[in-house]
Amino acid sequence: MLTHGLTLPIQYLKGVGPRKASLLRKLGIETVKDALYYLPYQYEDRRNKKNIFEIKPGEFVTAEGKIVQINEIKTKTKLSIIEIVISDGTGFLKAKWFNQIFLKKLFKEKQKIKLFGKTQVDYWGKYIEILNPEYELVDQISNHQNQNILPIYRLTEGLSQRQMHSIIQSALELAIPFIDEYLPESILKKLNFPYLKEAIKYVHFPPNDMDIKLLNEKISLFHRRIIFDELFFLQLGILLMKQNRFYEKGLSFNPEGKLLKKFFENLPFELTSAQKKVIKEILDDMKKTTPMNRLLQGDVGSGKTVVAVAAMLAAIEAGYQAALMAPTEILAEQHYLNISSLLKGLPVNVLILTSSYNKYSHLIWSGAVDLVVGTHALIQEDIRFKNLGLVVIDEQHRFGVVQRGAIRKKGLNPDTLVMTATPIPRTMALTVYGDLDYSILDELPKGRKPVLTEVIKPENKKLVYKMIDDEIKSGGQVYIVYPFIEESETIDLKSATHGYEALKKLFPEYGVGLIHGKMSSKEREEIMKKFRNGIIHILVATTVIEVGVDVPNATLMIIIHAERFGLAQLHQLRGRVGRGIRPSKCILLPYKLTEEAELRLRAIVNYSDGFKIAEEDMKIRGPGEVFGVRQSGMPDLKVADLLRDQFCLEIARKEAEILLAEDKNLRLYPEIRALLEEFWRGKIDVFRTV
Structure with missing residues (x-):
């Protein structure tokens, strides 16, 4: 230990x-x-040791010899250069250091020295030289320094590799x-x-x-052992959190099933095999006496809302209330409208609760409301439920741990279903969400066609205008998405309002609408109604239409300043088209491409599968940024990389499961228990119930 x-x-x-x-x-x-x-x-390989006579310009070499000359050169710009010449009997090699005057006292003639660096021909074409080489005085080399493979560390200004080696050695x-x-x-x-x-x-x-x-x-046994240890403690903690749930008393839902049966009969479409499978998993979970804590993930358009409604109906028929919490008011409105439509004709009272809709919150406490759709407003102190049995959290990665916990506290250990349309690679499912059971909707409804995606340069905008005209003439509708609402003086972006005015002039024969987050909910509702009914042909929008908007006749999406959007966001936006039987396109118009933006656009063009896109996003930005690892309650990883070390992560998970199956309290392993508590300190109490 x-x-x-x-x-x-x-x-x-x-x-x-x-x-x-x-x-x-x-x-x-x-x-x-x-x-x-x-x-x-x-690591730097210094085994390429050569006689000075053999050294050629442009090589990374290790050279050893005696110092035969030491010079200090001062330039007109007051730059100080310490220069030495060494010889090993086969030739001469020059080395120079800039503004390191202390070396003049350190070096002595006839001293034996090792030099490491890249060679070049000096200004006069006479000597081969190395600028600012690493060096070791042979008579001062310690056991650790006397080696040919040298570790290279990330440093901060004021620290050198030589100093770092000495610190690590000590x-x-x-x-x-x-x-x-x-x-x-x-x-x-x-x-x-x-x-x-x-x-x-x-x-x-x-x-x-x-x-x-x-x-x-990073695949040496030494690296793998240290990486494994970190992932092993990570997985032990996650599995203990999951184990803790079995000690909690929760609600058991055993509805007759009449309400669910009527709901399924009323649907205007057939459920996919994946939806049927996942609904069964959730309903089986809800029957247990321990609280359900399940993650539902599915790609854009896979039908998560229908699955969530089925779960909420099971809770309602069992005599409890259900709540769905969304990250934005617009998404909450979309859910409210969609759910109200799906439940038409059923004896279920649905209420929306946001900052704009908050007049009837008293109906929640009275029990007059069965299902509440809302935003963060749901977790306000004055909002109380009569008997909350099921919490559904949509786009859960947008909520912090505290917010997710706050909505659960509105009931007595209610069941929890968290949903995401951002597919989660297995790496993240085993870590950030490793304490959850999870279900995957890996099947799209019948008839869904892939969306053709391409990048068009802004100078070819006339081609884009023709595509808009052709799409509408053939019976389709168009989204045009902008990253900002109004012109910014500091950021040169095409604004939605400016684009809306320009498009009205370009296409006077078509209905052009504008929707954004600063509109009132009533205005947004009216615009979307006109778009669904075909009165508006071109809808200019910000990312308010990113999630939840379903207009099957919309067949073309144009994303302005596509380089300003994240990869997951681009995938979500693209998911707004291709929802009907007509072929659909997504056109990306970038204006200023950075290297990272180019990688994002290439990924969205090349892949349509959300899981593959999520993997690419992790490669570009890293897991911490993509899935909010830092705000998830996970300990910081110092040596492991969740993307690179996925194989090691799965092995660590398996070994952690075996150890806990043998000794769920780790009483037989006091050293592991102590280190585990140290690893998770300040994050969670992993031994809360054991």
């Missing part, structure tokens, strides 16, 4: 002191243990006696892992016979 010796503040480590400690804190290194787990991001010398093995021998043998002490030592200073490719690709 890692003991108190590793908690020594880094300032008191030999050779550090207050100044270096303040620099190390910028890198997240506050203790000796932090230093040990601050891993190199790559940390290892102090810490090695305190590092004990805590993984069971059975796991170590099964996974062919080295002991922790060996892994930490060699991940920083690898043996000289190591394959540099393995090291730089």
Whole structure:
């Protein structure tokens, strides 16, 4: 087990002191243990040692020789250059350092020195030289420095690689006696892992016979052992959270099923096989006496709302209330309209509760309302339910942990169904949502066709205008989406209002409408009604139409300033077309392409599958940004990468499951239990109920 010796503040480590400690804190290194787990991001191979005579310009080399000359050169610009010439008997090599005057006192003639760096021909064409090379004085080389594979660390200004090597070496010398093995021998043998002490030592200073490719690709056994440990503690905590739920007393729903039967009979379409399967999973969960905590994920247009309504009807028929919380007022309005339409003719009272619709909140407490659709307004202190049994949270990644918990507190351990139209790769399902059971809608309704997506440059706008005209003449309707509502003085964006006025002039024969978030809910409702009824042919919009808007006759979407939208957002927007039987297109108009924006647009053009798009988004932005890992309650990962280390994550999950099946309280493994509490400290109490 890692003991108190590793908690020594880094300032008191030999050779550090207050100044270096303040620099190390910028890198997240506050203790000796932090230093040990601050891993190199790559390794430099210094085994390419050559005689000076053999060295050619443009090579990365290791050269060794005696200093035969030392010069200090001062330029007209007051730049100080320390220059040395070394020889190994086969030739001469020059080295120069800029503004490092202390080297003049450090170097001595006849001193033996090693140089590492890229060679070039000097200004006069006489010598081969290396500018600002790494160096080692041979008589001062320690055991760790006397190696040919050198770790390279990410630094902050004021720290050099040489200083970092010395700090890590001191940390290892102090810490090695305190590092004990805590993984069971059975796991170590099964996974062919080295002991922790060996892994930490060699991940920083690898043996000289190591394959540099393995090291730089982070697939050496040393890396894998340390990465596994972090993911193992992550998975143990998540599984314990899931285990804790089995100790909670919840509601059991056993409706007759008449209401659900009538609902299914009234639907104007047939449920997909995936919807039927997921509805069964949810209803089976709701019958249990422990609270349901299930994630429902499905791509754009896969029919999540119908599944959620079925679950809410089961709760209502069992005598409880249901609530659906959406992240925006517009999405709440869309849900309210869609759900009211789906429940037409059924004895269910539906209410919307937002900042705009809040006059009838007293009906919730009285029990006169069966189903409430709302925004964050639902979690206000003065909003009370009579008997809330089921909470549905839509687009849940837009809510923080506190908000999700607040709506559940409106009832007595109600069942919870969280939904997302942003497909979640398996990596994230095992981490951020690893304590949830989850269902996947992996089938689109019959007749849904893929949307052709292409990028068109702004200079070819005439082509886009023709596409709009052709689409409307053939019976379709068009969305034109802008990132902002009004012109900004600081950002050169085409605004929705400006575009709306221009399009009215360009297409006077067609109905052109405008919808955005600053309109009143009544105005938005009226505009959408006209668009659905075909009175408006071209709807100019901001991202208010991103989710929930369903107009089957809309067949063309044009996204202005497409580079300003995130990948998931582009996918959601594209999902507003292709909802009918007609072929549909999505046209992207970028104006200023960054490298990242180009990657996003390439991904949205090449892929239509939401899971693949989610994977690409993770590659571009990283899991933390895509799925809000930082606000999810997860501990920060220092060495593991959820995308790169997916295979290791699944192994860690399996081993954690085996260990907990053997000992659910980890009483037999006090070292693991202590380290687990340390890993999750400040996030959750993983041993709350065990």
